Amino acid sequence: MEKIVVKGGYKLSGEVNIDTAKNSVLPIIAASILCGDRCCIKNSPRLEDVNVICNLLRSMKADIEFDGNDIYINTRNMVPIEPNKELVGKMRASFFIMGPMLARFRRFKTALPGGCNIGSRPIDLHLKGLAALGATITQGHGYVEATAPKLKGNRVYLDFPSVGATENILMAAIFAEGETIIENAAAEPEIEDLAAFINYMGGKIIGAGTDTINIIGVNSLHGTTHTPIYDRIEAGTFMVAAAITRSKIKINGVKQEHLKPVVAKLKECGVIMETTDNGIIVNATEELCPVDIKTMPYPGFPTDMQAQMMSLMCTVPGTSLITETVFENRFMHASELKRMGANIKIDGRIAIVEGIEKLSGAEVKASDLRAGAALILAGLAADGITTVNDIYHLDRGYVEIEKKLKKLGAEIKRTI
DSSP: EEEEEEEOOOOOSSSSEEBBBBHOOOOHHHHHHGGEEEEEEEEOOOOHHHHHHHHHHTTTTTTEEEETEEEEOOOOOOOOOOOOHHHTTTTTGGGGGGHHHHHSSSSOOOOOOOOOOOOOOOOOHHHHHHHHHTOOOEETTTTTEEESOOOOOOOEEOSSOHHEEEHHHHHGGGGGEEEEEEEEOOOOOOHHHHHHHHTTTTTOOOTBBBSSEEEEOOOOOOOOOEEBBBBBBHHHHHHHHHHHHOOOOEEEEOOGGGGGGHHHHHHHHHHHEEEEEEEEEEEOOSSSOOOOEBBBEEEEEEEEEEEEHHHHHHSSEEEEEEESSOOOTTOOOHHHHHHHEEEEEEETEEEEEEOOSSOOOOEEEEEEEEHHHHHHHHHSSSSSEEEEEOTTTTTGOOSSHHHHHTTOOOOOEEEE
16 A cells, blocks of 8 residues: 655755645536536546546546546436445545536435545535425435425525535526525635536526525536636645745745635744745745634635644644634544654644644554645654555545655655
8 A cells, every 4th residue: 555755854945836626626527417518627636536526427427538637528428327336435525416416317316425534524404405495305224315306496594604515505506496595605715616617607606705605597508618726725735834844935826815814824823925926935934833723614714724734833832722613523633643742632622732842753644635634744844754654545635745745855755
């Protein structure tokens, strides 16, 4: 099984290009089901999750071709058969196909999705939203089925601003009769990007990126070409890479507006940020100080950056408090960081981090996608060699992260 080996203690310098966002690409691929026509998704990251959802659509007779990093999808011949259970079980995002399949075919059955084991992520909000549009929901042992001879627009209030539920309900409402209003909707940039893609196909979505989204039902959609937004979590990860190594690097292709909470916390920590025409210069060569972090739905601090920031706080003298409010099981990386000498105490959903002078290299395991990134970052700053195992999690969200870090000057390699 592959692993990543890091020799710590090297400064980073130079520039890094950020890929498009996995969390935009996956729902956009799902939304291509709606048009029954040919779509092109430009500059898609070649990630395992992207391959999985493409194969998922192929299992239902979609025609998908890759041309470099561009994906051409034609869903004209798709059929509403139950998708491959093994593929569905590989990732949470497989459930994104429920909304568009129901909208187009009026019925759909699928196994329950898999993904990172970071806590309870129930699909109740998805199903309540689909039911509000007129769908009949049936759940059995390991599967869920939705049928709707006719979907009708309605007002849907989400108990929690779930990204996945917002996107699934939004896609299901495209062909619903009348108007659908999603209240307390998630406001992530990736939702705005999904809505832009659907609107390019002929949809009528207003308010995406706010807590209230209006969807006016249409009769049909057509094919289009779209380039998704950049991956703000990958960008944030490289910002922390500069900070944890006390280095200065330039991150290309990003906008600070999508990274406000991460940028704010890094500035509070003592990192200097300089915005350029096409990116951000991150300068962490001055003394850093501890900060407290509380994860929240967007525009709050993203839970997907919590693990990376914990690694950084392990190297900053003083005490930091990290509060995880989104997922109850997202501190599994803490025990691995403690193998490297980190001083971390967990009390429920709060982690108390006492910064130490130097982490030590160790053999560790990535328990999930972001935990894997956090351990690599810790390895960059540690004395000696750090070996990160179970990196298949990492490959679900980062394109060749070790090559990008090596280009910046890190001593890092992938091996078996």
